[in-house]
Structure formats: C-alpha cells, structure tokens
Amino acid sequence: xxxxxxxxxxxxxxxxxxxxxxxxxxxxxxxxxxxxxxxxxxxxxxxxxxxxxxxxxxxxxxxxxxxxxxxxxxxxxxxxxxxxxxxxxxxxxxxxxxxxxxxxxxxxxxxxxxxx
Numbered sequence: 001x002x003x004x005x006x007x008x009x010x011x012x013x014x015x016x017x018x019x020x021x022x023x024x025x026x027x028x029x030x031x032x033x034x035x036x037x038x039x040x041x042x043x044x045x046x047x048x049x050x051x052x053x054x055x056x057x058x059x060x061x062x063x064x065x066x067x068x069x070x071x072x073x074x075x076x077x078x079x080x081x082x083x084x085x086x087x088x089x090x091x092x093x094x095x096x097x098x099x100x101x102x103x104x105x106x107x108x109x110x111x112x113x114x115x116x
C-alpha cells in the first residue's frame with residue numbers, strides 16, 4: 001500500500017533553512033505527481049509546491065516562490081522540499097501528498113516552527 005513518511009522538520013530562526021524529506025513506498029514513485037502541503041494552526045491545509053511525474057514541471061504558491069524548491073530522488077523514492085529564507089508565517093505542519101485512481105494519500109506530517 002502507499003506509504004508516505006515525512007521528516008526534517010524542526011525549530012529554526014527567521015531567515016534560516018530546513019530540508020524536508022518524504023520517503024515513499026508502495027507505488028511507482030517516479031510516475032506519480034507529488035506535492036507538499038502545509039497546515040498552520042486554525043487555517044485550512046494549503047498546497048505549497050508540486051512536481052509532476054518524471055519531474056516534468058513544478059508549481060509553487062506565490063508566497064514561497066524563490067525561497068522553496070521541490071525535488072525528488074527517484075533512486076531513493078524520496079521527495080524533498082528545500083526551504084530557505086524561512087519566515088514566521090511558514091510555521092505549519094508540512095505534509096507529503098500524492099493521488100491516484102484509488103485515493104488521496106497523506107503522510108503523518110512534520111512540524112516546522114519559525115521563531116526567534
């Protein structure tokens with residue numbers, strides 16, 4: 001079955017960097033669109049970045065453009081989110097996501113806190 005396991009979150013000061021990882025298993029990773037979402041306290045979950053299958057194209061929400069980079073290593077079945085120049089408003093739980101004809105899949109999430 002599809003499994004997604006995020007890691008790499010933590011506490012970082014404003015302006016700092018973190019790299020999130022999502023270890024995927026149970027499906028043909030390189031052939032799937034993959035995405036990162038986040039959910040801040042009291043807010044709806046929102047799409048942050050997406051990479052289409054085989055790395056054909058990427059999408060970022062405006063608030064993270066130029067600061068975040070989504071990428072994947074198909075040899076390790078792992079999705080990444082490099083986050084630079086972090087801001088307090090980036091504080092949220094970050095989730096890895098993929099979708100197929102059978103359903104929508106989420107990891108358990110990893111907490112990112114940006115605070116001085």
